[in-house]
Amino acid sequence: MTTKADVIKKDQQYSVPVAARPDFVLARGEGVTLYDTENKAYTDWVAGIAVNALGYGDEELNSVVNQQLNTGLIHVSGLYHTQPMVELAQLLCDNSFADKVYFCNSGAEANEGALKFARKVAYAKEKSNKTKVVSFTQAFHGRTMGVLAITPKEKYQKPFKPMVPGAVVGEFNNIDSAKEVIDDDTVAVIIEPIQGEGGINVATAEFLQALRDLCDQHDATLIFDEIQCGLGRTGDLWAHSFSGITPDIMTLAKPLAGGLPVGAILATEAVANVMQPGDHGSTFSGGAVVMQAGKVVVNRVLSDGFMEHVQEVGEYLMERLEEINSPNIVEVRGRGLMSGIELDIAPGDIVKHGYENGLLLVSSGTNVIRFVPPLIIEKSHVDELIEKLTVILEKIDG
Ligand SMILES: Cc1ncc(COP(=O)(O)O)c(C=O)c1O
Structure with missing residues (x-):
């Protein structure tokens, strides 16, 4: 033994x-x-x-996952249509600001993709000079090489420098600081409506509103990272719901598939439609078992x-x-x-x-x-x- x-x-x-x-x-x-x-x-x-x-x-989660496993269809890649993937995408769009979804495998990967989407938005407008990405003190957006640059913690970054260029840090919940760092060179602003790894810091509605206004003013993409705080955790479906404003992109991961690895990038039509075949992809994107699990979780969170x-x-x-x-x-x-x-x-x-x-x-x-x-x-x-x-x-x- x-x-x-x-x-x-x-x-x-x-x-x-x-x-x-x-x-x-x-x-x-x-x-x-x-x-x-x-x-x-x-x-x-x-x-x-x-x-x-x-x-x-959870009985329903186990049963739905097992049923999907029993069809033999665990993975076919994003090359082909499957029903579970479009159903989860629709469920997320029907219940958020978003028009389209891209699925991936983790939180860091979702944020990496979100940054690519934002860059493509600028590129499509022939504004490729916009390369600044603004994140905030105590933020955590993941540990892969790109998003490590926007996770401003010396302990995480130091052994892996130099970071991907363009990352700029504003002070969380400080509107004056946001005004100082967000300008016409800014391609994206990313924030957790409630910071998780950084110590449970709640963004104010005024701060989120100021970021929305600054992004509109400077033609930057506003990204809400709801990987930890989203999907019912705050008692609202989305952690930003209370503020009454919406982002251009929202990233999800952690709870979305009940413990199976998943990430998702939710975007407005204006953002999503700049992405063309070949611009992005991932072998495991939208696997049928994971998507079925996601449907169970989202439907349960939405249930009475x-x-x-x-x-x-x-x-x-x-x-x-x-x-x-x-x-x-x-x-x-x-x-x-x-x-x-x-x-x-x-x-x-x-x-x-x-x-x-x-x-x-x-x-x-x-x-x-x-x-x-x-x-x-x-x-x-x-x-x-x-x-x-x-x-x-x-x-x-x-
Ligand atoms: C807000 C936030 N963003 C991104 C990530 C990274 O997610 P993952 O660990 O799935 O790459 C985390 C993980 O803790 C997180 O809390």
């Missing part, structure tokens, strides 16, 4: 060491609970980094009461987090089931104590514990979290 120690030893021997994993091995999941190989249960406040919106073992549930449990979570009486909590912030507590201590020990106490927690930014659970989580899980977190914070303080 393979033991936990065997798995960890093999991981150290054979995996590229880009992650420091804790010393347990996950084996199965049910609802919002994951179990390790020793059958210890962990309530999951991470959801595979804001991915598993429907939790683990689902987003109300996210709002209700999200508000309860924020209220209960605010109640924790710890001198180490600086601020509680977020929206829906995307919230965080900023601490005046490093969050690593809290995450470790969480494991011991049967909680999966994850940090973000430099000193934030972020809560991005499966969207099906219940108030009773919030109560468990608060009880355990209170004890953990007391222990660390003492």
